[in-house]
Amino acid sequence: MDGAWCYQKETASADAPEELLLPAKGTNPVAQSWSRDGSFLLYSAFDPKTHMDLWLLRMLEARTSVPLLHSEFNEEQGQISPDGRWFSYTSNESGRAEVWVQSFPPANVKWQISSSGGGDARWRPDGKELFYIGDDRRLMAVPVKTSATFEHGPAVPLFDTGVPPHWYEARNLYDVSRDGRLLFMTPVEDDRSSPFTIVLNWAAGQRR
Numbered sequence: 474m475d476g477a478w479c480y481q482k483e484t485a486s487a488d489a490p491e492e493l494l495l496p497a498k499g500t501n502p503v504a505q506s507w508s509r510d511g512s513f514l515l516y517s518a519f520d521p522k523t524h525m526d527l528w529l530l531r532m533l534e535a536r537t538s539v540p541l542l543h544s545e546f547n548e549e550q551g552q553i554s555p556d557g558r559w560f561s562y563t564s565n566e567s568g569r570a571e572v573w574v575q576s577f578p579p580a581n582v583k584w585q586i587s588s589s590g591g592g593d594a595r596w597r598p599d600g601k602e603l604f605y606i607g608d609d610r611r612l613m614a615v616p617v618k619t620s621a622t623f624e625h626g627p628a629v630p631l632f633d634t635g636v637p638p639h640w641y642e643a644r645n646l647y648d649v650s651r652d653g654r655l656l657f658m659t660p661v662e663d664d665r666s667s668p669f670t671i672v673l674n675w676a677a678g679q680r681r
Contacts, residue, residue, distance in 0.1 A: 499526060505551045506560070515541065515560065517549035525549045527562060529578075542579065553577060554596050554619050561586070561594040561603060572605045574623060586615055586625060593636075598651045606646075610634050612655070 499518025505527070506515045514530040525547040528538045542548040542562065547570075550563040560577045563570050572586040572594045586594070590608025597604070603615045603625070612634050616626040634657060636646045647657040 499528070502528075503549070505549070506553045508553045508557050509555055510557065513553065513557075515551040515553055517551065527551045542575075550593055552594055552596055555598055555600040556619055559619055559623055561596070561605075563592040563594070569608075572603075574603070574617075574625070576623070584623060584625060587613065587628060591628075593646065595647065595649050597649055597653060599653070604647075604649065604655070606634060606636055610636055612647075 499520050502516050502518040504514065504516045507513070508515075512531065512533045514532060516528050516530065517525055518528055520526055520543070523543050523545060526543045527541040527548050529541045530536060530538050541551070541560075542564075544566075546564050546566045548562050548564045550561075552561045554560060554577070558577055559574055561572060561574050564573050565571070566573070567585065569590055570592045571588070572591040573583050574586055575583045586603060587605055587607065591605045591613065594603055594605040596602075600619045601617065603617050605613050605615070605628075607613050607628075607630070610633055612631045613628040614631055615628045618624040634647070636657070647655060649655055
């Protein structure tokens with residue numbers, strides 16, 4: 474069964490009918506990223522055979538979806554780079570969730586950006602850095618070059634975000650504004666376990 478997204482025109486009244494934006498392929502479609510020129514919308518959807526896949530909607534032509542990444546692995550959280558030449562995504566191809574980059578549209582070359590678990594990547598608006606949340610909840614920054622070829626440096630940890638690493642259940646927990654500032658929705662309480670002490674032979678201590 475195909476999904477569908479709708480949006481309402483800004484000039485429409487509150488009770489006006491919504492305008493269909495996309496008859497999405499797959500089930501549970503989730504919008505991921507717009508190209509900067511507005512010509513493409515990247516989204517993820519579930520398929521019983523290939524699990525999570527990435528799809529591309531061409532906005533300047535007849536609004537039809539074409540597959541971007543379909544494999545036996547999960548691919549989601551796609552983000553198109555500011556110059557429109559590359560895209561990042563999260564895949565469990567290596568055996569766990571990691572951040573990858575490919576050319577846009579995909580070619581035969583790809584780069585694994587994270588090495589110890591990662592997801593929810595975001596491009597800096599000038600295209601010179603790629604951020605992601607590591608398995609330990611720290612925000613990681615990766616210097617990148619996105620000219621004719623793609624190059625990246627080592628990931629540098631910035632700070633503990635407190636954001637749980639449930640990459641396949643939560644989205645839009647942070648973003649990067651045009652001036653490079655990081656905007657986070659942080660949890661009020663940290664759900665990580667606090668240290669605890671085990672006391673042995675406690676009954677003997679109470680008899681004193």
